[in-house]
Ligand SMILES: Nc1ncnc2c1ncn2[C@@H]1O[C@H](COP(=O)(O)OP(=O)(O)OP(=O)(O)O)[C@@H](O)[C@H]1O
């Protein structure tokens with residue numbers, strides 16, 4: 001029996017998505033926590049499918065924009081058009097709830113900046129007028145792994161503005177067999193909402209009432225601090241990283257139906273909150289160190305309360 005919101009979402013999404021529970025946890029926790037997601041993975045690992053299925057299970061509107069080198073800011077925000085003798089605002093595709101931005105690192109910096117600004121302010125300004133985006137507006141931006149980085153890689157400051165980074169790996173052999181059999185069901189799209197928009201907004205507000213013990217805040221702070229002291233690291237987790245970690249842990253606790261955070265929530269969210277903010281020294285990269293390994297070691301080295 002699916003009792004918690006988390007279980008209900010997993011049950012719906014798994015009608016079309018094989019496995020990938022961790023990825024889905026990362027995405028739904030970020031949505032509840034009011035952040036935006038970087039989704040990293042090579043082509044064909046179900047980035048689009050998962051984003052769409054999560055949106056359907058939450059009953060939210062979904063849109064997708066492919067970022068390309070000649071994309072203009074107005075292509076996403078919208079523009080003024082002359083109609084019936086006056087200029088009226090024609091909304092761009094950004095006016096949705098779950099926005100999948102495919103290959104965010106392929107659009108020019110100006111367009112990326114327009115997106116980043118809309119993400120932060122949850123509104124867009126066109127010709128001096130400001131238009132509000134829906135309260136549940138969430139960007140899921142896809143990126144290829146670093147080796148395939150696009151024409152305009154995001155700067156560290158831009159990457160830091162994403163609350164989480166979620167990595168999609170290849171499925172196992174058994175999963176691939178199941179994926180082949182899923183195609184017919186995907187066509188039918190049986191994914192139903194498990195929550196209303198109003199309930200979801202209420203849940204999002206409840207996040208501040210999820211209790212985090214001081215010991216747990218300290219636990220998270222130690223983990224983040226360890227990433228900064230690691231000799232392989234040039235730039236470690238910032239205060240923004242520790243805030244993200246705690247907000248994600250709160251969201252995960254809420255999805256599990258708890259009103260308090262346990263150390264395991266922090267542990268679970270550590271990679272999502274930290275990996276993308278850690279910059280390694282060039283020599284560490286040469287010896288094949290990874291941000292994931294740095295975070296693993298940091299989590300491993302701090303005793304949970
Ligand atoms: N875990 C999975 N569960 C169900 N289907 C999957 C899974 N992984 C891959 N697929 C299938 O693989 C195909 C590609 O999926 P999708 O289009 O979502 O990938 P993508 O990561 O968005 O690719 P691209 O980067 O090219 O946009 C789809 O037919 C999808 O059904």
Ligand SMILES: [Mg+2]
Pocket residue numbers: 047048049102
């Ligand atoms: Mg896709």
